[in-house]
Every structure is written in C-alpha cells, then in structure tokens.
Amino acid sequence: MTDERDERAPDGHPAEQPREPSREQPRDALRDRDGGALTAGDVADAARLVGFALQPKLLPARDAEYAELVRRHREDPGFARTADAVAAGLGLIVLEVSPRAGMAVAAAEDSVFAVRMGDYARRAASDAGDRFLHGLAHLAAAALAFPRPEDLADDGYIGRITVNGVDAFVRQACRRLEERAEEAGEVTDPASDTPGLEAAWRVYSRRSATGATKDARRLAGSTTGIIGKAVAFLVDSGFLQRTGDEAGGTYRTTARYQLQVRDMAGSAAMAELLELGVVPVADGTASLLPAASDDGLDLVPDAGLPFHTAT
C-alpha cells in the first residue's frame, strides 16, 4: 500500500489549471481547496475521474492521469464533491477513492450500469432454481474469498479461490445439512407440485458438479459451470484476477471486491435475510467452530469432519 502522495503524476496536467481568483459566491457553490469556484474544466476532470471508475480493471498505479485525479479527489474537497455528484447523477455509489482501488463505484439498483439477473443468465429468468444457483455462486465465491470476518475487515487481505474449491465447499455444507436432516428423520424430498418449497441446499446438491460436453468446455448448467461463469464475470468487473488454471481456475481478490462485498453486497443480503425472519448470530467471531470434545467421531459413510455452527 503506497501513500497517495507518492503517486503524484509527473506531469500533473489536469490538476493545476489557472483559476479565477476568489470572488463573491453563493454560499452553496462548489469551491476548490483555495476557496475558488470550480470551472467547467474542473467538472470535466471530475467526470473524467468517474469515467475511469467505470473501467473497473484500470488501476491508478497503471495510469498517471487516473492517479493524479484520485490524488486531487482526496486533497481537494470541492473537486471531491463535484466528482461524487457526477457519480451520483449517473446512478453510481462511491465506495472508496484511494490509490489502491482507484475510484471504486457500485451501481445503484435502478442505474443503467446495474447488472440484471435476466441479462446475466437467460435460464435464470424463468427457472427459480437456476436463479438461486447463480446468486449462490456469487455469494459462495465471496464467502470462500473472505472465509473469516477478519479477512473481510482487513484491507490488506488478498483472498484466493478456485472454481472447484467453491463448489466443494458449498457441497460440503449441503452434505452436512443433508446428514443433519437424515439424523432428524426429516423427509427432505419436496412435494411434487411445490418446487419453491424445496430446501435450498437440496437444489444445489442435486445439480451435478460437472459434465462432459462435446466441445470439452465446462457444462454450463453444472455447478462448476455456474461458478465458473460467476468468477469470469467478477474478473470482468475488476473484482478478481485470474492467476492460474488449476482446480478449474484459480483467482485472487482485488481491493474493489473486498469493498463491494463489505459495503454493498454483504449488508444488502444480510438485510434481506433479517427481513425473512432469520437472525444469524453476529458476535464477530467465525461461526464455524470446533466440535465439543465429547463428540463421537465414528466414521460413518459420507461423514465430513464435524462442523458445528454457533447457532
């Protein structure tokens, strides 16, 4: 993490343009840091910064002009307010402006930049099961990228995920639920005419993990196919970087992803969950705890290691 002062662009061309000396201004007018009114040129710079923000794979470290605009945003409150106003007008929410993430923006719900599930996956529009699986793939990728609360809170943390790893981890959780249901003697098979009442884990576990296709590509409908699509999409969003091909593709997280998950997606999903009447325990520690020591460790078919949630 470098200090933004070291990121000063050598030419610094958009920053220091001659401005008119301070005059009588209306109280609410946007001013630069010297109290001068902002010109049309400043607004153009602010818009240019937002333009950079819309190229999520671009980082200030790679572009001198971007770095200079980010620096100006942090040092010049008037410019910062102008840039934020431009972003807000376009339907964008500014998450952070920093040399490490650049100007990280998220699309507001009704913005033209928002991604809609129907555009993302065609089958998801008609099939509730597919819609859930695509959403879960994104949630699970984030959960594996930031496995502990500390990881999500720590700005310096870089998560690493693989496509097969995400699938295996969700499958394991599903298997655990299946075992628990079996122990409790519950019938988990859903009634035939009410597919919406099928337990979520069951939808995942009955979808096959992979499948052979004629052209040796990943089977799109399989869970690894769905997760592969999700991570590829996140790469295009500048949230993940591909690092290798092992285990279905390996990826590392970017600062933007952490911001997006922490400040936007996590809380939104949490709010929705609370609205459903599910109140997860939130004491800041990991919820996956070691089992009690007197727990039996008999190896029965299909047993995973004892996972015990705090709830």
Place this chain on the structure above:
Amino acid sequence: MSVAPPNVWGVTTTVPYPLPGAARPAPGPAADEGLARRLKALACTAPLHDLDARKANLAGEYSVYAMAEVALAAIDLVTLNMDFDTGADHDQIVARLLPRVAAQTPTRSHAEHERVARWVLENLINVGSADRGFRAVYGTFGPDGAYVRRDYDFKLIEEVPGPGGSVYLRATDEAVNVLVGALDTDVTSAQIAAEVKLEVLISRGRLADAQLAAEQARYRTVQYAETLRRTLEATRRNVRAVDWLQQVPDLIAEALDHVADRYRHENAILTNIRKARDEAEEPEHKRRAAELVDIVKDCIRRHTQLQSRLLEAGPLFRAEQDRQAFATPPARAGLDLYGQLVAPLLPLPVERAVRVTDAFFARGTGLRTPGAVRVTDLVDLLLTPPLERDHLGAEMPEPDLVATPDDSRFSDEQLEAALDLLDLPHDAPRRLSGLLAQARRTDPDLPYLVALLALHAASPPVGTAVRQGEPQLLFAVDDGTALDDPEFGGADLVLGTARLAAHPAARQERTP
C-alpha cells in the same frame, strides 16, 4: 390381467369405498417410511430397466443387446476404477465395456458396439437432463394423514472434476447400493465381517465363494476410502472448523491404526491365498486363487494410498493454523459471510433463499457499461470477413542440430582394458602399485582410470551387488602400506575379488 365381467363391474363401482377415520390407509409413519425407502430402492433400478425398454427406439437393430447387463457392468467398472483422488475415466470405461458388448453380438461392427457402450453410459449419467440425474415420484402419508407426492432425486454415475479440468466418473452411493445390495450398514464392521468370512472360506477351500466375498470387501474398501477422502477434503477447506488439538490427531491415529490393521489382515489373507494358489491342483481353483490374489493386492494398494493421505494431513493442518493464527488481529469486526449468510441461507426453502441471493447478486457483481452502438460501426463489423484461423498453427523452425563433442575422459577401450586388469582371480589379490605399473606399460592414461576404480572399490556397494545377483565384487583394503608411485600418493591398497554367496543372509566368502 383378465377383464372383469360387465355385470360385476357395474356393481362394484357404484359403491364408494368407505374410508373410516380410524383405519388410515397406512398403518403408521414408520411403516410408511419403510415403504418409501423400498420405493426409492426400486426407483434406483428403474433407469436400468428403462434402458431395455428404450433400446427399441434407437435407430438400428439394437434389441439383441441386453442393456441392463451392460449398465450393471458399467457401474461395476466405474466403482472398481474409482481412485482415491479422481474417478474413472470416461473413455476407459467405454473401452472396458466393449468386450462384453461385443460378446453379445460378435457379428456386428466395432463402431456399433462402441455406440451401444456409450449410449448406456450416457444414459446412466442421464446426459439429457439439466441435473444429469434421475427423478422418481413417490407418495407418502404425512403425520396428519394427508397424501403427499414427493420427488426423489438420485444419480447413478456422477461426473466429478479431475485435475487439469478433466471430467471423471464416480458411482454414487445409490449405484453402489443397487449393485452390491444391502450396504446400508457400518462400513467398518461390514468390512471386518467380510474378511472373517473370507478367511473361513479360504481355509475350507471354497474359492468361488471366497472370490465373491473378496470382491464385496473391495467394494467396501472403495467406499471407505471415499468417506475418508471427503473427510480430508473438508479439513483442508476450513481449519477453524476442526479441533486439531485432540480430535483430528485422534481421528488420524484411528484411521492409521485401521489401515495398519487392515494391512496386516490382508497380508495374512494374501499369504493364505498364495499358498492355496500354489498348492491347488485343479486349474480352475488355481485361476480363482490367482484372481483373488489380485483383488487382495488391490485392497492393499488402496490402503497404502489412504495411509499416505493420512500422513499428509498433519503438516497441512499446522501450515493452515500458522497462516491464520499469526495474522494481525482485526481492526474492526467484519461480516462472517459463511456463518451469517451462506449457512443460514441453505436450509431455507428456495423461494425465500432466492431473495437473499438476488440481493447479493444485485450489489455484489459490479457494474457493466452498456454498449452504445453506431450504425456505421455495425456495418463495418458485419462486412469484415472473419479471420481465417490456421489449423496447423505457426510453422515450426527447422531445428539446428549440432553434434555434441564426446567429452568423456576415458574411451571405451580404456575402460575395457582397466576392467580386464582389475579382473583378478579371487584367490590372488594384488597391490595397487603393481597394477598401476602394469597399466602404465600399455597406456599412459590408464593408471588414472585404474586408480579411480580402485578407490571406488574401497567402499563397494555390497548390498546392490547381492540384490542384482552378481557373482563377484571388486574390493580394496588399506593395510597401512604407503603407495610408492611417481603420479599418485596415499595408501597402497590391496585389491581383490570377493565371491558373493547366492543368499543375501549368508556371510560373504572373502579371499584372505
């Protein structure tokens, strides 16, 4: 089924069947559950029957093939080829199925046999469905007496990702249960039972039954290995979930004990069967025993594989623990994505869970800048001819081959001469000084080679020579005499040839 006479038919249908409230159609939930279990078991066999029912629909004359037989053989093959890490290879299974398919219709073409094998395998995977699985509907009575139809989803052969993006096949538990039957028991005890049975059978010389039991034992071994594979996979995923102070070491120790125990057990069986194989008079018995040896060897191989996995687990835990324990303490409390979102979400009905995933998706996927298309660009784009792809790739440059110079210090002839010189009779050892002088007379370079070989003989690889069955070995002994030579210094070694006894345990016979 006979058709009922019309007069009776009229009478019986006019009277509605009375259903008294006390007498429920099913005696109770327990009996109903048993019925459901049997219905599910029955459903697992349905895809096999279905194959024979649908073979008539295939283009071509395929009704001569016994498809259920091929399918069972396929499940058999997949189960036996399931390795610890991956699974069975798709093409390999097809290839191994071919002899059986070909035996059914020897006159038909190889292509047709392959087509049948592939068709069966694809249908066992159920390639056409979105889940690549099967669904059967069965009915049960709820606690309130209401009749509910339920979906039972199952797979027979599932596709799992292998290393390098490849796809492997695994037989599911349902398939193994259909195949071997009544495996709904504790793996460990079932295995012990099978082994005891095996030993008894062998001791009584009933090899046919012994083979059956051994094969069953191997199915259980496979299943057991699978269980442990999943266990280890789970530990790798999340260290925090695991108490590696007590439980995991205990678990590993238990599993290692188990492996050691089985290993001992199976080695004992192996010795017994080998004896049975060697002593058997009848060729049929001999063949059976030989097959049995292979099966037990395979069991031992699987145990060894399991053991190496278990040994890797400890270091893996410690590495993961280090990574997480020595991180800086958190500056602020973060959201526990798994514990607070994924875990509470999965048990919900999908129609409610989808609201949470939708909320995450809407805000967690990032943004897309909508494309603005100009008609002129579009026209250009559409009129551009597609890039022609070169199927053969770039031309390979002609490799420039240069003969590497022979940089050996000594020629083959020199080596031969030196070895001739050192080929001493076993009862007449010689001093190095004499050998060097003799070598110098033939070739001025030869003494170096002789000296090197003599030094090498100072610590001869006796064990290797014995194992390789060599009759004799050159050795060198330092008796304290200094070497008097114009070119070399050091000890004037005594060189001699030792004859090696045939048995490694016997003491080597050495010349004085």
